[in-house]
Amino acid sequence: MLSQEPVLTLDHADIYQGKKLVLGDVSFIINNGEFVYLIGRTGSGKSSLLKTLYADLWLQSGKGHVAGYALDALNPRDVPQLRRKIGIVFQDFQLFFDRSVEENLKFVLKATGWKNKTDMDARIADVLTQVGLGNAQQKMPHQLSGGEQQRVVVARAMLNKPQVLIADEPTGNLDPAVADQIMKVFQAINNAGTxxxxxxxxxxxxxxxxxxxxxxxDGQVVELRG
Incomplete structure (x- = not known):
């Protein structure tokens, strides 16, 4: 049974990019296990909003909670802990091209405090299987298609079993058939409770x-009613 505690809330939050207010008085809740799209034109504030949620930009006024952390009272020392509770998937893959898929994933585990090699190997095998790349551990990123590279990025975001996955245009660089496959991966992750x-x-x-x-x-975040 999913906990009813929301995984993400913004309450009368103002989102700034530098000194420029890009979104004002933003309030919404995302519950555990929900799937939510964020749409809007280029320059409408989507990326600034996402960056605020993973503390790349500071929340300057209003309140916000993500995965148990208060964004409005966040200590810079707590940012790594917050980011362990959320998975982030970027449009540009940001993989290390000089090391294998396994080494890309191991780098993240070590950086987030994992020590035991057996545990790390098991977790890497788990997430790669989850995204349909069970045999890709030893491949180099350049040996993978764009869609496969994006699957590795999704696997990387899932390493620490995040409560919420934040994805910024994850299909932006992919052709429609591959975008479809990536969406099915996201759906499976969502159906499993993230x-x-x-x-x-x-x-x-x-x-x-x-x-x-x-x-x-227009500087606001509105919910579209189907």
Whole structure:
């Protein structure tokens, strides 16, 4: 049974990029296990909103909670802990191209405090199987297609069993058939209980895989009612 405690809340939050207010008076809740799209034109504030949620930008006014951490009272020392509770998937894969898939994932585990080699190997095998890349441990990123690289990125985001996955245009660089496959991976992760907030320009996905939709427009975040 999913806990009813929301995994993410913003309450009258103002989202700034530097000194510029990009979104004002933002309030919404995402519950455990929910799937939510974030849409809006380029420059509408989607990325600034996501960056605030994983503390790349500071929340300057209003309140926010993500995975048990108060964004409005966050100590910089707590940022690594917060990021262990959330998975982040970027549009540009940000993989290390000089090391294998396994070494890419092991780097993250070591950086987040894992020590035991057996535990690390088991977790890496788990997440790669979850995204359909069970045999890719020893491959180098350049040996993988764009879609496979994005699967590795999703696997990397899942390493620490996050409560919520934040994805910024995860299908932006992929052709429609591959975008479809990545969406199925996200759906499987979501069905297993992880909440997902996905920023996207791809409105086909919204029709094919309906879910809650938040839209950034005119400096506000509004919920679209289906």
């Amino acid at each position: 909440a997902i907030l996905m920023a996207t320009h791809n409105y086909d996905l919204l029709h094919k895989y309906p879910a809650r939709v938040l839209r950034c427009q």
